[in-house]
Amino acid sequence: MSDPATTGTPVRRRYRFREYHMTAVVDPMSLPIFEAVCVTGEDHDCGVTSGELHAEEELTRWIAEHCAETGHDFYHCTTRATLRAEPGAWQ
Known part of the structure; x- marks a missing residue:
């Protein structure tokens, strides 16, 4: 293949990917985290944040208030949770 620095033509490469099967399992010992940021505004976003909450109902209440x-x-x-990866096999 030619060098793009000397010839000016891009180098083309072909990549082949195998599919990897994995299962992500939510860790039952950790609490999920819910958070919201107010993005209402014309010139700029309000930017007020709910902070980290551990129940979806708390987030809904904060938004309503x-x-x-x-x-x-x-x-x-944003919703975050701790996951554990359980690897599968390459396909």
């Missing part, structure tokens, strides 16, 4: 106080109605929500 913030919406009632401010009238803001757009949020980015």
Whole structure:
């Protein structure tokens, strides 16, 4: 193959990937984490955050309260959980 630095043409490579089967299992000993950030605003996002909560109902309550106080109605929500990978076989 030619060197793109000297010839100006890109080097083409072909990659072949095998499929790897894996199962991700939620760790029952850890609590999930829910968090929301208010993104309502014209010039810039409100940016107020719920902080880390451990129940989806708490997050819903926080959003409802913030919406009632401010009238803001757009949020980015994140859910995180600790997972354990259980490897499978290459295919």
